[in-house]
Amino acid sequence: MRRKLILITSIISVVLLSYGVHFFDNYENSIYDAFYQKPQETNDNIVIIAIDDATINALGQWPFDRSMHADLIDFISQGNPAAIGVDLMFDSYSNEASDFELARAIKEAGNVVLAKQIVYTPKIKGYKQGSDIVISQFDELLDVSTQGHINTFLDADRVVRKINMFAKRFVLETESYEEEPNFAYALLKLYAQNAGMDDQTKENLESVLQKYNHDTEDLYIDYKGIPRKYDSIPYFLVYSEGFPASYFEDKIVLIGPYANGLQDEYVTPVVKEQPMFGIEIHANILQNLLEDSFKKPVPSFFNVLMIVFMGILAYFLSNKLSPAKGLISNAAIIIVYLILCHQVYQMGYILKVFYPILAMMIMYVSALAYHYLEQLYEKKKIRNIFGRYVAPQVVDKILEDSDNINLGGERRYISVLFVDIRGFTPLSEKAEPEQIVEILNSYLELCEQSIFKNAGTLDKFIGDATMAIYNAPLELEAHALCAVKTAWDMKMGAQKLKQELFEKYDKIVDFGIGVNTGYAVVGNIGSKKRMDYTAIGDTVNTSARLEANAKAGQILISESTYEHVKDQILATPLGGIKVKGKETLIQIYQVEGIVGDDRQANGS
CATH class of the missing domain: 1.20.58 (Methane Monooxygenase Hydroxylase; Chain G, domain 1)
Structure with a gap:
């Protein structure tokens, strides 16, 4: 356990x-990309005016004169849009007249959001952190517009999946953090103020604005579709005469780069092979705000x-x-x-x-x-334990049914056989040591073969005695008969062995065998260093007493064993005997043969 x-x-x-150190976040992100992102309908109230390749070809070299942007804002404003977002940086002065025109147009429109970008100062251990830098517009534009940050937050695999609605930046002078609203959040505030809408819609938008106000946690963008899915109009078409300004009424108009060479493209979870322009990401953020569909971890x-x-x-x-x-x-x-x-x-x-x-x-x-x-x-x-006790094929069966083998100890109905070599002790006093060992091994080998042949478990050798059990660890339906057959095989084998030993050593020995059937406790018994699979209990003791009472060449079985095998054996009742530990007499029988086995006690 x-x-x-x-x-x-x-x-x-x-x-x-691995979760804590983001070790497999690339895999997590890949699953997120495949699992969550699916095409949805885009919001018709979001319009992109695209500074695309066609526009650059039509209007000349980029960047355009700022007076052109002023003219564009003037034209769009005629259509009464709810908000105009310009995703371009005018962080330094250019032509004075053009700068003035741009500031005038933005001021007169009154609903323009300009971009700002936060450059984060690296944190170096052991050094005091410097202020995070804000790259914004030239001063006159700051006075006449609202600003929102356009920072993109890339994951380790360089994919834009999330944003901060309010980005925190460190200010060294106050040693504190200030919060900068997102570009889309600033646009939504203007949209809620200016767009024509019913009271319920307005209330819902104000609730969303309140919900995300000063929210600095990660928000996952629920992308609405593949790149280029939002309605977009080439910049030069709007700039030129003929496009209806009324098209922009109550809409959020986004102006920004839409050409490959303008370096404003990012990989998104939607289609990684086709980058998405920054202005499209802002459109997605806007729609997430309008629908309150951001996802939070x-x-x-x-x-x-x-x-x-x-x-x-x-x-x-x-x-x-x-x-x-x-x-x-x-x-x-x-x-x-x-x-x-x-x-x-x-x-x-x-x-x-x-x-x-x-x-x-x-x-x-x-x-x-x-x-x-x-x-x-x-x-x-199990093989180590039972390989010494049972035949190899029985070991295989035990392994096949190992789940049902209980080595910890259980009470089972078993048959127990004890066999002892009669005449061995006086023989050992006269014979040479080598002869003693050879004779003993010959008899014990016969015991083992007889036990294994009849599916018994060789419990142990005890000097010149042997103990075997039947119906443990494997269930054996005719265990009593198997025990008696084992005894008979030993008796028959001993007759042949006696003849061989007599011819070789001029000495003979024989078996005395006892068999009893009843309940006993079986299992691995012993110490931690030495443990054996064995059986203990009165049934075992009685079997040993029967063996002690058996004469040379005699097989004695108890009445409980006899009741199981009486139709398969030939036996002579010997009446009752008194054994140690028992107050009543035990009825015993002498086995004379096995039904169907033609071998006779004379060794034929």
């Missing part, structure tokens, strides 16, 4: 650590909880189910989890997908490997 807890804890800890606690839960669940499944069923169950749970993540996304939150599934997959594979190695260890342990 301790090893299993270590396995579970280690895997979950590794996944949590759930608190880290929930992600941690899901990692732990999915990991433990995977271990439970691998522990309780077969590999095939466990795999199917894991796949089903992953599908359910993906559905859950999608539902949470629809509710406005992003739940980590990759890390919980990673925890589940690693845990499942590791648990399978652990269980496999554990089974190998258990099988090796």
